[in-house]
Amino acid sequence: MGRYLSQRLFQGIVVVVGVTVLVFVVTRLIGDPVNFILPLSASEEQRAELRQSLGFDRPIISQFVTFVGDALHLDFGNSTYFRNEDALDVVLRFLPKTLQLVVAGMTIALIASIPLGIIAALRPGKLLDKCVVTLSLIGLAAPQFFIGEVILLLTSVKFHLVDFGDGPWTHLIFPAITLALPAIGRLTMVVRSAMIDELNSQYVRAAKAKGVRRRRIVGVHAMRNSAIPFVTLFGWEVIRALAGFTLVVEAVFNWPGLGSLAILAIKERDFFLIQAIVFVVAIMVVFVNIAIDITYKLIDPRVKLA
C-alpha cells in the first residue's frame, strides 16, 4: 500500500507539473503580455519598464526557470487585476465558496442517486423505473447551464421561492442542486444497472431462498457489490465538478467562487492569477483521484492496486 501510494503521489506531481507547464507555455504564446496589462495609452517606456520588472523581456528558458523556482516557493506572482495582491492569496480567498458548492452539490447527488437507483432496480421495467430512468436521462443530456437557467427561472421568477440575498444557506441550495443534477442522472443509472445485475445473480437467489429479508439482501449484500462502479463514477463526478462545472453553475447563479474567478482572470488576461488557479485546481484533482483509489482498496479487498 505504501509503495502504491508513493507511486500515485509521484504520478500526481507529474500531472500538476504538466498542467502548470502547459499553462505557462500557452500564456506566453500570445505575443506581448504587457499589452494586456497596461492600457493602450501607455507609453513605450512604461511598457519597457513593466516588461523588465515582470521579466518578460528575458529569454523564455530563463523565464521558465524563474517560474519554476518561484512556484516551488508557492509564489505565483502578483495578480494584475486585483491590484498586485499575491495571486495565490486571491485564489485561496475564493476557494472556500467553490468548496462549499461542490461539497453541497455532491452530497445531494450522493444522497439522491443511491435511493433512486435502488428503487428503480427493484422493479425494472415498471412505471416507477421508467420515470426514474427518463428523468435521469434528461438530467444527463441537458447542458448544465440550461438546467441552471430553468431552475433560476422557476425559483426566482415563477415562484419567488428564494430571495437570493440573505441567509447563508438558502442561496446555496439551488446552485448545489444544479451542480448535482447531471451527476444524479449518471449515478442513478449506474446504481440501477449495477443493482439489477446483482439482484439477478446467484447469491441473491440463494439468500432469498434461505429466507433472508429483502431489505437486508438489498441493503447489505447487493449494495456492497455495486459499490465499486458507483465509487468510480462518483469520484469522477467530483472531479468534473471541481475542475470545470462549477464554472458554469457559478456563472449562471453569480456565485463568487473559483469558477467565477477563473472566468474573470481569463477575460482579463491575468496570467499570474490563471497560473495560480490552475495549480490549485490540479492539486485538488490529483488529491481526489488518490482518495478514490484508496477508497477502492478499502471497499473491496480483492482489488489489487496496480
Added chain:
Amino acid sequence: MTDLHPSSRTDEYGARQQEVDEAIFEEEMLEGRPYEMQAAGKGLFAELRADRPGLLSAVFLAIVLIAAVFAPLLAPYGPVEGNPSTSNIPPVWDGGTWSHVLGTDMQGYDVLSRLMYGARTTLLVAFAVVFVAGLFGIILGMIAGYKGGRTDRYLMRWVDVQVAFPGLLIALIMIAVLGPSLWSLIFVLAFNGWMVYARMTRGVVLSAKERPYVEAAEVVGCKPRRVMFLHILPNLTSSLVTLAVLEFARIILAEATLSFLGLGLQYPDVSLGVMANSGRDAFFSLPRLAIIPGVAITLIVLAVNFLASWLRVVTDPQEREKRHAAGVRSSTAAAASQAAS
C-alpha cells in the same frame, strides 16, 4: 414410383429435403455474399424498428441532420437576416405569426433559422472533433497496444497524465489565448478528448494481439502496419462506433458550454451554444431566447445517447442476451446506464 416432389411429402425426410432445397435456393440468390453481411443488413433495420427509443432517436436525428446540412436551402431566413424593426416577435403559440414560427430575437433574426444554422455549426464541430480526436487516439492506441513494452508504457503514461488535466479549465485558457474561433474550438476540444479512444483501442488491440490469426499474419511476413490496420482494426469497429457516438454527444454539450461562457464562437456567428449565451442578456424578460436552444441541445443529446446505447446492444452479442434475460422491455434505457457511465 416414388414421388420426387418434396412438398407433397409429409414425413420427416420430406421436410428435411424442403429445408435443403430452400437453403440452396437462397444461396444461389445471394450469390456467394457472406451470410453475415446480409443478415447484418436486414437485421439492422429490424433491430432498429424493434427498439422504440432507438427508432425515435434515429428518426429525430435524421431530421436534425437534414435540417442542418440543408439549412441554406431549407431555412426560411438567413441567420443574420433581420433588423430591429422585426425584433422580439413572439413565437406562434404566443401571439406571433407563422412567418416567424419560433419568433425572433433581440436583433430581429429569426429564431428557427438560427436554430437550423446553429445546429449546422454545432454538428460540424462535433463531427470534426470526433474525427480528429478519434484518428489521433486510435492511431496512438494501436501503436501502444501493438508494440507493447516501453512504447506502450510511455504512451499510456502520457494518456494518464492528460486524463487528469482539468479539462474545461484548460480549454478555456487555450481558447482565450488562441482567440475564439471555429478552429481553435475544434483544436481545443480534440486536444481534451483523444485519450478515451487511445485507451479503448489499446485494450482491444492487446486482446486481439494474442489471437492465432494475428500470429499467422506476422509469420507470413505482414508488416506491422498492415497487421494493425487490416487484421486488428476490424475488431474495433463495434466498440469504436459506440464510443464515437457517445463522444459526439459529449462534444455537443462541451461546445455549448464553451460558447455559453463566451469563449466559443461569437455572436452573430451562430451555434446552439451561442444562441444560449445570447439568450442570457434578456433572460428574465424574454426567457424563451435561452430556453429554446437549451431544449434543442437537450433533445439532440438525448437522441444521440439513445442511439449510442442501441448501437451498443446491437453490436455486442452479450448485451443482446442480457436484454432478454433481465426482462427489461426497453433495452436502450438499460444499456444507456452503461453507456453513460
